[in-house]
Amino acid sequence: MGKNYSLPADHELFPEGTTRCSLTKFSVWMGLVGAVALWGLYAAFRVLAEGLGVTGLDDYFGFGLWITFDLAVIALGAGAFFTGLLRYILNIDPLKNIINLTVIIGFICYSGAMLILVLDVGQPIRAWFGYWHANVHSMLTEVIFCITCYLIVLIIEYIPLILEQKQLNRIPILHHLAHNLHVWMPLFAGIGAFLSTFHQGSLGGMYGVLFGRPYVLRDGFFIWPWTFFLFVISAVGSGPVFTVLIATLMEKMTGKKLVSWEIKTLMGKIAGAMLLVYLVFKFADTYAWVVDVLPRSGLTFDQNFYQTIYGKWLLWSELFLCGVVPCAILLTPKLRNNPALFYSAALLDCIGITINRYVFTVQALAMPVMPFDTWETYNPNWAEWGATALVLAYGAIVLSLSYRYLPIFPQERALNATKSS
Amino acid sequence: METKEFTIKWGMAIDLDKCTGCGACMVACQAENNLAPIADASNKIKVMNWITVYELSNGKPYPEHDVAYLPRPCQQCGHPPCVSVCPVIATDKNEEGGIVSQVTPRCIGCRYCMAACPYHARYFNWRDPVWPGGLEKALTPDVSVRPRGVVEKCTFCHHRWMAAKDKAIVEGRDPMDLAEGEYVTSCTEACPNGAITFGDLNNEDHEVAKLASSKYAHRLLERLGADTQVYYVSRREWVLRQLDNYLEDEKVKG
Numbered sequence: 028m029g030k031n032y033s034l035p036a037d038h039e040l041f042p043e044g045t046t047r048c049s050l051t052k053f054s055v056w057m058g059l060v061g062a063v064a065l066w067g068l069y070a071a072f073r074v075l076a077e078g079l080g081v082t083g084l085d086d087y088f089g090f091g092l093w094i095t096f097d098l099a100v101i102a103l104g105a106g107a108f109f110t111g112l113l114r115y116i117l118n119i120d121p122l123k124n125i126i127n128l129t130v131i132i133g134f135i136c137y138s139g140a141m142l143i144l145v146l147d148v149g150q151p152i153r154a155w156f157g158y159w160h161a162n163v164h165s166m167l168t169e170v171i172f173c174i175t176c177y178l179i180v181l182i183i184e185y186i187p188l189i190l191e192q193k194q195l196n197r198i199p200i201l202h203h204l205a206h207n208l209h210v211w212m213p214l215f216a217g218i219g220a221f222l223s224t225f226h227q228g229s230l231g232g233m234y235g236v237l238f239g240r241p242y243v244l245r246d247g248f249f250i251w252p253w254t255f256f257l258f259v260i261s262a263v264g265s266g267p268v269f270t271v272l273i274a275t276l277m278e279k280m281t282g283k284k285l286v287s288w289e290i291k292t293l294m295g296k297i298a299g300a301m302l303l304v305y306l307v308f309k310f311a312d313t314y315a316w317v318v319d320v321l322p323r324s325g326l327t328f329d330q331n332f333y334q335t336i337y338g339k340w341l342l343w344s345e346l347f348l349c350g351v352v353p354c355a356i357l358l359t360p361k362l363r364n365n366p367a368l369f370y371s372a373a374l375l376d377c378i379g380i381t382i383n384r385y386v387f388t389v390q391a392l393a394m395p396v397m398p399f400d401t402w403e404t405y406n407p408n409w410a411e412w413g414a415t416a417l418v419l420a421y422g423a424i425v426l427s428l429s430y431r432y433l434p435i436f437p438q439e440r441a442l443n444a445t446k447s448s
Numbered sequence: 449m450e451t452k453e454f455t456i457k458w459g460m461a462i463d464l465d466k467c468t469g470c471g472a473c474m475v476a477c478q479a480e481n482n483l484a485p486i487a488d489a490s491n492k493i494k495v496m497n498w499i500t501v502y503e504l505s506n507g508k509p510y511p512e513h514d515v516a517y518l519p520r521p522c523q524q525c526g527h528p529p530c531v532s533v534c535p536v537i538a539t540d541k542n543e544e545g546g547i548v549s550q551v552t553p554r555c556i557g558c559r560y561c562m563a564a565c566p567y568h569a570r571y572f573n574w575r576d577p578v579w580p581g582g583l584e585k586a587l588t589p590d591v592s593v594r595p596r597g598v599v600e601k602c603t604f605c606h607h608r609w610m611a612a613k614d615k616a617i618v619e620g621r622d623p624m625d626l627a628e629g630e631y632v633t634s635c636t637e638a639c640p641n642g643a644i645t646f647g648d649l650n651n652e653d654h655e656v657a658k659l660a661s662s663k664y665a666h667r668l669l670e671r672l673g674a675d676t677q678v679y680y681v682s683r684r685e686w687v688l689r690q691l692d693n694y695l696e697d698e699k700v701k702g
Binding site: 077078079080084085086087089090147148149150151153154156157159160161162164165166167168170171233236237238239240241322323324325326327330391392396397398399400403 | 491493494495502503504505518529532533534535536537538554555556557558559560562563564565566567568570571572573574575576595596597598599668669671672673674689690691692693694695698
């Protein structure tokens with residue numbers, strides 16, 4: 028049988044009916060990403076070998092870039108559980124066209140966050156103490172429980188995608204396993220939604236319960252401070268558009284249409300609706316913080332901000348430029364259907380949620396609570412950026428391999444056939 | 449907000465009008481509790497000091513200018529912000545005496561307790577401890593050294609209490625009824641001005657209990673509700689005002 032040498036050497040592994048770039052081009056791309064990963068691995072090695080002294084963290088900033096990054100990617104990775112909930116539990120069928128990507132992004136975000144935590148925790152070998160000596164009163168305990176369990180759910184959701192790879196799927200047992208896992212997917216989607224809701228909330232709750240830090244302290248309902256609910260809603264208000272942004276980035280890089288505009292705008296509309304709910308609560312929460320939490324702590328609004336680095340511009344940007352503006356665009360059909368406005372809104376939405384996680388993590392620690400103490404500033408160093416770059420590179424590698432070899436975009440064939448005809 | 453109560457409540461009263469900021473308490477604490485010296489101590493918020501002396505200023509120009517020095521050990525809160533947040537119960541408020549414990553072999557080093565503590569009383573071991581020039585021979589045998597990657601803090605020299613109790617038991621006395629001064633912290637002992645008074649806040653015969661009930665005694669950030677066991681005494685109104693956050697129109701309590 029003759030071979031077609033014009034096709035990439037690994038074309039037998041490609042999803043049915045799709046084309047991919049040459050193996051050389053792909054290898055160059057993987058080499059570039061691999062170089063970044065190597066730099067990150069070096070940073071990770073230094074941290075594990077010498078301790079966290081090599082980072083820019085200190086006794087005021089026990090949390091820094093890594094925790095901000097973790098909270099941000101966990102929020103933005105919420106597209107996985109929320110889209111799963113809408114697709115499998117509420118039966119919004121068109122979302123099947125993007126659900127695979129949300130699962131992979133969710134997996135990357137959560138496993139990446141875990142990787143960072145291995146470095147960020149001073150004694151990673153004791154990480155299992157979270158189960159063994161669990162303090163049920165700590166929000167962080169719930170985060171440990173739910174994140175580890177949810178990562179397992181994401182792996183279970185990812186496995187059938189891998190098994191559907193063209194060659195693997197020819198093996199009967201793997202084919203049946205993939206099929207059966209698909210049948211059970213609503214169950215996992217349900218478990219995932221439950222776990223994810225709770226740990227998104229607990230991540231917010233972690234800050235809201237800090238009664239020694241009026242910057243983040245919040246009242247709440249029963250054992251949950253308002254930040255518990257705010258973190259859940261803000262995650263579902265940004266996760267779906269983050270998935271859309273990644274899909275679009277992949278389209279730009281591959282030169283192919285992968286997800287239809289209708290699906291993207293549907294995701295945008297869903298995120299916009301959740302963002303609106305979030306903003307209503309966020310404004311109410313900010314108002315209650317200003318008129319109640321701060322005065323009873325003996326603080327004024329102005330005392331919570333410092334120069335440019337921790338200035339009010341962060342709050343105004345989060346609320347208006349990255350909150351109200353994208354929400355208005357995503358919820359107005361005319362604006363939403365303009366691609367430039369739509370993608371800008373998606374980007375602003377994700378930036379706003381990242382600012383929120385940043386100020387809760389870093390500004391809260393920068394602000395002096397003792398009146399005679401001073402504001403301190405935090406600047407992550409190369410080791411922290413390196414490890415963060417490692418996770419980004421890891422994400423790029425997983426996504427690139429998944430795109431090249433797994434059938435993750437059900438619309439790809441149809442969309443690109445239309446394009447070429 | 450519930451506060452745990454104990455029969456004995458070890459506490460401290462620090463007279464800010466007596467403290468000269470000499471730092472003897474910090475040195476004594478470092479030696480007593482085996483705090484490893486830091487190779488590069490240029491970044492003052494990455495240096496281990498279980499007790500830190502802060503400088504307070506009234507902010508006025510000369511001749512009204514005035515300063516005060518405030519030694520800040522762990523405040524041993526009755527309602528500690530750090531305890532409930534620890535995911536692995538590596539810190540607890542559960543022992544007679546009311547000292548907030550720190551179980552370093554259990555600490556996973558997540559630093560959530562550090563984020564929770566508004567007093568910055570918690571410190572992280574950023575690197576492996578190094579004892580230069582045979583310094584390890586001068587370590588206090590009763591205090592475990594800590595590895596890198598765990599959080600630690602002032603324990604009110606808990607090992608001294610253990611030693612005092614052991615002594616009482618050997619002498620046939622009740623270890624829960626120690627005489628005043630039988631157990632004091634190393635910083636109390638080292639202060640040349642006698643600015644630090646240590647004892648049982650629940651024992652009316654102890655000097656610390658009397659000082660703590662004085663109208664000049666305030667606690668740090670009292671309105672946050674941590675119910676601390678360290679009292680600060682000063683007759684200067686501007687000093688007392690800096691012990692908590694007050695809105696412009698609010699008067700200093702007491």
